[in-house]
Amino acid sequence: MSGANSAAGERSSGEPGSWDPGSAAPAPTQPGAARPASAQPGSVGELADLLRSTTGTLVPVGAGTKVGWAAPATSCDLLLRTTALDRITEYAPGDLVVVAEAGVPLAALQRQLAAHGQTLALDPPEEGATLGGVVAANASGPRRLRYGTVRDLLIGVTVVLADGTVARSGGKVVKNVAGYDLGKLHTGAHGGLGVIASTTWRLHPLPPAAATVTARVDGSARAGRLAALVARSTLTPTALELRWRRGTSATTGELVALFESIPASVHDQATRCAELLAGEAGGLAVEVGDAPPAWFGTRPAGPLVLRLAFAPAALPHVLDALPPGASGTASAAVGVAYGAVPAATDLAALRAALAPYDGSAVVLAADPALRPALDHWGPPGDAFTLMTRVKDRFDPARRLSPGRLLGGL
Numbered sequence: 223m224s225g226a227n228s229a230a231g232e233r234s235s236g237e238p239g240s241w242d243p244g245s246a247a248p249a250p251t252q253p254g255a256a257r258p259a260s261a262q263p264g265s266v267g268e269l270a271d272l273l274r275s276t277t278g279t280l281v282p283v284g285a286g287t288k289v290g291w292a293a294p295a296t297s298c299d300l301l302l303r304t305t306a307l308d309r310i311t312e313y314a315p316g317d318l319v320v321v322a323e324a325g326v327p328l329a330a331l332q333r334q335l336a337a338h339g340q341t342l343a344l345d346p347p348e349e350g351a352t353l354g355g356v357v358a359a360n361a362s363g364p365r366r367l368r369y370g371t372v373r374d375l376l377i378g379v380t381v382v383l384a385d386g387t388v389a390r391s392g393g394k395v396v397k398n399v400a401g402y403d404l405g406k407l408h409t410g411a412h413g414g415l416g417v418i419a420s421t422t423w424r425l426h427p428l429p430p431a432a433a434t435v436t437a438r439v440d441g442s443a444r445a446g447r448l449a450a451l452v453a454r455s456t457l458t459p460t461a462l463e464l465r466w467r468r469g470t471s472a473t474t475g476e477l478v479a480l481f482e483s484i485p486a487s488v489h490d491q492a493t494r495c496a497e498l499l500a501g502e503a504g505g506l507a508v509e510v511g512d513a514p515p516a517w518f519g520t521r522p523a524g525p526l527v528l529r530l531a532f533a534p535a536a537l538p539h540v541l542d543a544l545p546p547g548a549s550g551t552a553s554a555a556v557g558v559a560y561g562a563v564p565a566a567t568d569l570a571a572l573r574a575a576l577a578p579y580d581g582s583a584v585v586l587a588a589d590p591a592l593r594p595a596l597d598h599w600g601p602p603g604d605a606f607t608l609m610t611r612v613k614d615r616f617d618p619a620r621r622l623s624p625g626r627l628l629g630g631l
Contacts, residue, residue, distance in 0.1 A: 258300055259301070279299045282354070282418070282622070283355070284305060296624050304324045311323065313335075324417075325352050328344065343370075343425075357408065368460040368482075377423065380419045381416035384621045389404060414623040431482070432481065432513065434515075435478070438475075439464070442542050445475065446535075449464065461514075464477050464551065466550060480518075522562035526562070526563050526589070527561065527585075528583045530552075530584075533557055540579060
């Protein structure tokens with residue numbers, strides 16, 4: 223890669239190695255278990271040596287922003303912190319590609335890229351999240367509508383397997399089909415197949431202008447209609463987000479379309495979007511603004527928070543299936559929602575109600591007292607046999623994040 227700037231080889235800002243475990247979420251072990259020992263390797267070689275020289279169970283963790291995602295580990299002899307792997311090793315702005323270690327905070331990387339008018343088009347809201355954690359949890363935000371998710375933007379990865387083997391996949395060009403796509407396999411695996419050490423990303427230019435269109439909604443059916451109008455039109459929003467609240471008789475909220483491009487395009491698209499929505503909004507307010515509202519891109523908080531996935535056209539049915547008192551946000555055009563639901567929610571019944579719409583409900587966060595009794599993932603499905611074979615191939619001794627994956631893998 224030609225023209226690498228002075229950031230290559232330097233540590234990122236944000237001091238990721240100074241993370242205080244006492245101020246973050248607890249280690250991902252069962253409630254009441256003793257805190258495990260911890261290690262913080264500072265290079266890929268040190269990480270490989272550590273895995274080769276140990277025999278117990280290990281749970282990789284970055285900044286700890288998503289340790290509540292997935293099921294608790296059934297065993298953790300060593301908490302493996304990746305925050306000292308915090309170097310941006312290669313960055314050539316002309317190539318729109320960056321190589322950065324797993325412990326680099328996403329926000330720190332974005333600051334360096336912004337200085338060159340570029341961005342990594344991922345916007346998960348967890349403050350302090352590291353690149354390795356973003357990949358391991360497959361975390362994304364509203365802009366996934368336009369740019370895709372981790373699987374679309376990650377073009378290379380270095381992973382250390384349970385036996386200390388260092389495996390690399392992908393390359394430093396955007397179009398690369400050489401070898402098996404190891405990155406997709408480890409995306410969303412929560413460290414259960416290997417420890418992510420380094421990542422290579424496809425970048426995008428920062429858009430010079432933005433505008434939003436906000437429409438109030440007074441029912442799940444109207445929310446679905448308005449979202450479908452925008453999604454099926456010739457408009458090209460960066461994001462289409464719905465904030466919703468399930469009442470005793472109806473769902474209310476607001477739909478926000480975000481447009482990012484050159485000023486003339488943003489103005490034209492926002493104007494046409496407002497006109498389109500006003501015709502179907504039933505007299506409710508439709509407003510054009512410069513920036514998204516404060517709730518845009520956030521995840522709800524509560525004793526039990528779920529990530530819902532479903533066929534996008536089924537949005538009204540999914541909202542109607544949720545219990546009264548539930549609230550959250552949804553990426554309305556891609557079929558993903560985050561909902562805080564009452565602690566007493568019957569997850570089995572909710573999953574059964576979502577099943578006809580290709581739906582699922584995964585526990586994203588829960589009060590510690592609730593977690594032991596929860597089925598975090600739901601039914602394993604037909605792919606579980608294949609997943610088991612993959613786990614056995616990459617981690618035959620079940621050392622890495624045991625129990626965190628689907629079906630207790």
